[in-house]
Amino acid sequence: MTHIVVGLLLYSVLVKFGIFPNSQILIGLVALGALFPDIDHPKSYIAHLSIWLRASSRVVSLGGHRGITHTIWASLLAFPLALLVLRFFGLGFIEAGAFFLGYVSHLFADSLTVSGVAWFYPFDKHRVRGMIRTGSLFEVLVFVLTSILVLQVLGIPLPRI
Numbered sequence: 001m002t003h004i005v006v007g008l009l010l011y012s013v014l015v016k017f018g019i020f021p022n023s024q025i026l027i028g029l030v031a032l033g034a035l036f037p038d039i040d041h042p043k044s045y046i047a048h049l050s051i052w053l054r055a056s057s058r059v060v061s062l063g064g065h066r067g068i069t070h071t072i073w074a075s076l077l078a079f080p081l082a083l084l085v086l087r088f089f090g091l092g093f094i095e096a097g098a099f100f101l102g103y104v105s106h107l108f109a110d111s112l113t114v115s116g117v118a119w120f121y122p123f124d125k126h127r128v129r130g131m132i133r134t135g136s137l138f139e140v141l142v143f144v145l146t147s148i149l150v151l152q153v154l155g156i157p158l159p160r161i
């Protein structure tokens, strides 16, 4: 869930600056892109979405979690591949861009965690790391604060408790 929120925060900022139009399809694609890198984890949410994705998950997970799908190369491939698939649905560059945005936001978010991300794997195994522990209270805090930020940027009033 944190990944979707981080992706949507980036998206909402770009909408504010007029780079992306505000549309539900784009929101969905940012969310999908934000979940996609974890396809290398068979227990991930994305791997459970369809049989096809589960099969791909088995293949990619052989390289280990946060392996090849968590690299700059995979994110660069994400755009043309998304474009190829989205063409079948009559969608184009902006939609593929939204998927790409979600994908990259995932890698940035994972880079803030203790396990980190090896962006240039397998050429450079150095991992960019942060101090957030996945599933920790700190992650929840980041999640809540980011959610509030998203709502603020989108101009949606916070629910009153």
Ligand SMILES: [Zn+2]
Pocket: 037, 038, 066, 070, 106, 110
């Ligand atoms: Zn990840």
